[in-house]
Amino acid sequence: MATPLHKQASPEVVTPFGPFLDISSWNPVVLGAVLGLIVLVLVKSLTRGQSKVPQSPKKPQSPQSVTSSAPVGMMTTDSGPTQPPGDKEFTAAELARYDGTNAELPVYLAVKGTVFDVTKNRDMYSPGKGYHVFAGKDASQALGKSSLKPEECVPDYSSLTAEEMETLNKWEAHYKKKYNIVGKVVD
Numbered sequence: 472m473a474t475p476l477h478k479q480a481s482p483e484v485v486t487p488f489g490p491f492l493d494i495s496s497w498n499p500v501v502l503g504a505v506l507g508l509i510v511l512v513l514v515k516s517l518t519r520g521q522s523k524v525p526q527s528p529k530k531p532q533s534p535q536s537v538t539s540s541a542p543v544g545m546m547t548t549d550s551g552p553t554q555p556p557g558d559k560e561f562t563a564a565e566l567a568r569y570d571g572t573n574a575e576l577p578v579y580l581a582v583k584g585t586v587f588d589v590t591k592n593r594d595m596y597s598p599g600k601g602y603h604v605f606a607g608k609d610a611s612q613a614l615g616k617s618s619l620k621p622e623e624c625v626p627d628y629s630s631l632t633a634e635e636m637e638t639l640n641k642w643e644a645h646y647k648k649k650y651n652i653v654g655k656v657v658d
């Protein structure tokens with residue numbers, strides 16, 4: 472016999488996954504650990520979903536959070552107006568007295584000529600606070616432009632783009648929904 476056949480045949484057990492899965496050659500400690508792990512994973516996957524407390528359905532998103540274009544401040548949950556609209560008339564100079572500087576007076580601001588009482592959120596509009604720039608005046612232009620620049624806190628909104636006008640109208644609706652109307656600005 473020229474070809475020693477027994478030398479060609481492998482003496483190893485050939486598994487479809489190679490010699491690694493020949494578990495008979497594994498260290499018994501490793502084998503135990505692996506088997507234990509497999510059992511653990513199986514038990515876990517079988518019991519999954521059975522012992523869990525049923526989850527409550529996801530809360531629906533608020534309309535504001537769905538409308539991504541809505542400015543951040545419009546996401547309010549405050550209660551709405553508590554009084555019927557007032558009809559007081561304010562000149563710009565009169566309105567300016569209600570800018571939060573005088574703690575004895577309410578805080579007012581105007582949007583598109585309508586004066587709102589924002590006293591319940593005095594802390595947002597007081598001197599030194601972020602929105603003080605809007606207090607005691609009609610800052611329609613700035614609201615439309617989503618701006619806090621003092622020079623844009625003016626009543627004239629004729630220069631706004633269609634998109635900015637939409638933003639301003641949203642702010643107007645926001646204030647109407649949230650605050651009492653005191654009156655309007657007259658020239």
Ligand code: HEM
Binds near residue numbers: 542605613
């Ligand atoms: C990073 C930017 C901003 C953040 C994080 C922010 C956040 C807020 C928050 C948390 C409120 C309070 C909402 C509530 O309690 O009702 C608010 C109110 C307000 N935000 Fe902003 N804001 C930002 C920028 C602006 C800008 C640029 C403007 C310019 C128009 C603006 C205008 C307003 C107004 C007018 C309110 C008052 C609304 C009210 O009295 O109900 N915000 N903002």
